[in-house]
Amino acid sequence: MEKTGKAAVEKPRLSFWQIWNMSFGFLGIQFGFALQNGNASRILQKFGADVEHLSWFWLAAPLTGMIVQPIIGHYSDRTWNRLGRRRPYFLTGAILSALALFLMPNSGAIAAIAPPIMVGAGMLMIMDASFNVAMEPFRALVADNLPDSQRSTGFSVQTFLIGIGAVIGSWLPYAFANWFHFGATAPAGQVEANVKYSFYVGGTILLLTILWTIFTTKEYAPEEYAKFHEGEDDGHHKHQSGLTEIITDLRRMPKTMKQLGLVQFFSWFALFTMWVFTTPAIADHIYHVPLNDTSSARYSEAGNWVSGLFGIYNGVSALYALLLPAIARTTSRKMAHAFSLTMGGISLISIFFIQDPAWLVAPMVGIGLAWGSILAMPYAILSSSIPAKKMGVYMGIFNFFITLPQIINGIIGGPIVKHVYGGHAIYALIIAGIFMLCAALSVLFVQDNKDINVKRALSS
Secondary structure (H helix, E strand, C coil): ECCCCCCCCCCCCCCCHHHHHHHHHHHHHHHHHHHHHHHHHHHHHHCCCHHHHHHHCCCHHHHHHHHHHHHHHHHHCCCCCEECCCCCHHHHHHHHEEEEEEHHHHCCCCCCCHHHHHHHHHHHHHHHHHHHHHHHHHHHHHHHHHHHHHHHHHHHHHHHHHHHHHHHHHHHHHHHHHHCCCCCCCCCCEEEEEEEHHHHHHHHHHHHHHHHHHCCCCCCHHHHHHHHHCCCCCCCCCCCHHHHHHHHCCCCCCHHHHHHHHHHHHHHHHHHHHHHHHHHHHHHHCCCCCCCCCCCHHHHHHHHHHHHHHHHHHHHHHHHHHHHHHHHHHHCHHHHHHHHHHHHHHHHHHHHHHHCCCHHHHHHHHHHHHHHHHHHHHHHHHCCCHHHHHHHHHHHHHHHHHHHHHHHHHHHHHHHEEEEEECHHHHHHHHHHHHHHHHHHCCCCCCCCCCHCCCCCCHH
């Protein structure tokens, strides 16, 4: 993707706190994302969704991501205004995400306009679209501002902040119910008070953290940015714009990106399964709640514990993210990712053999290792293989490999749980573990040309 010409100037290395401020908004995004992952299924079940239909409602998330992220990436590559290049998209996504977080748990109050289940699904779609508007420009910002030698560190700091936000977001419903004694049960058609107020806090935190990044982080001006990429193909195709150019970019994606796509497919098929079916799986398999019971205290107890468990794996991912750059230097980025995915796959399968809810903490450790690596290593490898001036659009296109497995899973996952597993969602978690192990195997075949050079630069 490069051509001969004037040599580019090396980007200056940034301080730890500059990298921290640049990624701080992701703490808020993941705070909201964790609330969605841990509670959307129980909210939709409260509004009348059957377990076999949950994955269909969750299709809203990957479908909106598949459409939104490449478009946002494409236009953020071309945006240079007083607010910056990527920052206008952070701000827009933050405002819309906060509104969706405020509205989703109140979907039942809008029953006069439409059935609550449809309103809830609509809010889920708007929420995920808004997260996507903010999310990929954040990843592109790390690649924009950091040299190759700091990108593993940059994405790892981002993953650490993602983990912290997710821990707080995941644990908040449990804390409100058990520490602050907010109502933890509610009749069918209504959302528990502890969940509702967690969403309010999440919307507020999301907006504040993204504003922090906007006001503390500079972006390179066009002329300054161009100095760092002298002699590179600018990645823009003559006589093309908009959708046509996005399609051309899709056809011309680098080999490494295609190889990473298979890894992402297996990884996110597993993750989607886990997010959608962990609550019904644990309620049925470990708490022995009847399949159609979504209103009992026992079901709420299972749901609150799942939210807490998600907080644990996110906490592990935050700490593990700080170790990933050192692990990658010692081995390689590929080997670090393969090890992490293997631990996640084994942990997902192990849930089937657990009967005491307290022991569920153990597999959350392995899942946390996988999650921490999934959020960092693929992007560190990818950012070294794509043209700098197409960073946004390729980060958006890369999201295809995240959304496509979720869409496929969303279509077939629910019917398989109902007709093949007899409504017992625990078997879906076993399949998720197998897919995670397939991801670990496929990452070994990824070509990471910059890995050796990056390790040398980091050790110098």
